[in-house]
Amino acid sequence: MDWCCYRFRSQWDLDAPPAAVYRLLAAGDEYPRWWPQVREAVRTGERTGTARFRSVVPYDLVVTVGEVRQDPAAGVLELALSGDLEGWVRWTVTARGTGARALFEQEVVARKPLLRLFALPGRPLFRINHALMMRGGRRGLRAYLAAPPPGAHSV
Numbered sequence: 650m651d652w653c654c655y656r657f658r659s660q661w662d663l664d665a666p667p668a669a670v671y672r673l674l675a676a677g678d679e680y681p682r683w684w685p686q687v688r689e690a691v692r693t694g695e696r697t698g699t700a701r702f703r704s705v706v707p708y709d710l711v712v713t714v715g716e717v718r719q720d721p722a723a724g725v726l727e728l729a730l731s732g733d734l735e736g737w738v739r740w741t742v743t744a745r746g747t748g749a750r751a752l753f754e755q756e757v758v759a760r761k762p763l764l765r766l767f768a769l770p771g772r773p774l775f776r777i778n779h780a781l782m783m784r785g786g787r788r789g790l791r792a793y794l795a796a797p798p799p800g801a802h803s804v
Contacts, residue, residue, distance in 0.1 A: 651758070652768035655775070659753040659783045665794040667724060667749040671742040673790070674751065675719060675726050683793035684786040699732075704782035706774065708763060710734060733761040751790075753783065 663670055673679065677698055680687040688709065689701040696716035703709045710733040717737065718727040724742035736757035743750050759765055764775065 652772060653759040653765050655755070655757050655759065655779070657753070657755040657779055657783075659787070661751040661753070661787045661790065662745055662748065663751060663791060663794060664748045667742045667744050668721070669794065670749040670751055670790075671721055671724055671726070671740075673794070674740045674742065675721075677714060677728075683789040685789055686782045686785050702782070704778045704785070706778045708761075710761060730757060733764070734758070735760050 677700070678690045678692045680690045680700070686704045687700060687702045690698060692698045698714045699711065700714055701709050701711045712730045712732040712734050715729045717729050718725055720726075725739065727737060727739040730736050730738060734757040736755065738753070738755040741752040741754070743752070759768065764771070
């Protein structure tokens, strides 16, 4: 087993139409408005960008993001990652009752030297760190969808 490989899966149930959730998740440069752990997201091209994030563990991760698939009809948004993490992330948004379910799936290899150095002893902490980041994102997105700040991206 490669201790630097991680697979994550989270499910967010949201009280908003699937199309609105998808549009917001597809607007990567808007993430810092609602996801506290996403410290910076910058669009560098039509289908590329960079992101810097940090959760509880006091280190930043910086990645370059490239769009692999954007399919609003299917509710799928897939991105390739390189930099401190290398791999992919996929959002799949589906209807759930009167709202939406956003499924987050990620498979990455840690490339940041500190993460690699502490891969084995730090693995449980890194997984908890990720879970807390996802909880912050879910809470932030729920609040943002309920009452976006003035001048924010309309969903």
